[in-house]
Amino acid sequence: MSGTLLFGAGAVPASATENQTSNAGDSALRPAAAAGLPFSDITWETQFAAEIVWVSRSGISTGWPDHTYRPLQPVSREAMAAFMHRLDALKGEKDGLADASFLFSDVANSQFKGEIGWLLASGVTTGYPDKTFRPGNPVNRDAMAAYLYRMAGYPEFTPPKQSPFADVSTDNQFYREISWLASTGISTGWEQPNGTRTFGPVQPVNRDAMAAFMYRFAEKGYVPKQ
DSSP states (O other): OEEEEEETTTTEESSSTOOOOOOOGGGHHHHHTTTOOTTTTOOSTTTTTHHHHOOOOTTTOOTTTTTTOOOOSSHHHHHHHOOOOOOOOGGOOOOOOOOTTTTOOOOTTOHHHHHHHHHHTTTOOOOOTTTTOTTTOOOOOOHHHHHHHHHTOOOOOOSSSOOSSOOTTTTTTHHHHHHHHHHHTTTEEOOOOOEEOOOOOSSOOBBHHHHHHHHHHHHTSOOOOO
């Protein structure tokens, strides 16, 4: 994937694959670097540093009060709700938040109960049959694909008869969403020694990779890229 991350006067080349790091030695990084990195635990050697800076500058992620981003920490379901709401806000109209406490039995104490309510109202999630949302649970990569597919408006897409990933069968509950993600280039998976690619569907999605997924989602035009 090619592209540029824009913020301020600088432009940063976007990472090409899910396991490729931004090149800290590239002179194109220097205008953005001069403005300072937004998180104390991110350097230009950090995988997806450029994309993490983009989610910060775009207002999608504010990190923690201690000024960390915690890139290798899995994205929780409540944090995903906040990410999706802020990503949608790049369209220019920020929808109101509805307290989800009366919808789910376990979100009353969530700092993102409003965003969780918005996620439900938007049709991006339905929660669990037992009326829980499980806000602290990590989001797996297969579910992340489903979130982005729904955020894109359920685009018309016919899944291929052969899976693009060796570890995702065509009868996977999120096969359409995962193969759509691959077809757009939002996810490239990991190349294996035998030449196949894997997706890691039941592996939690980490915060650094989520930054890359959201940047690519915007780059593809599903929301305006700030």
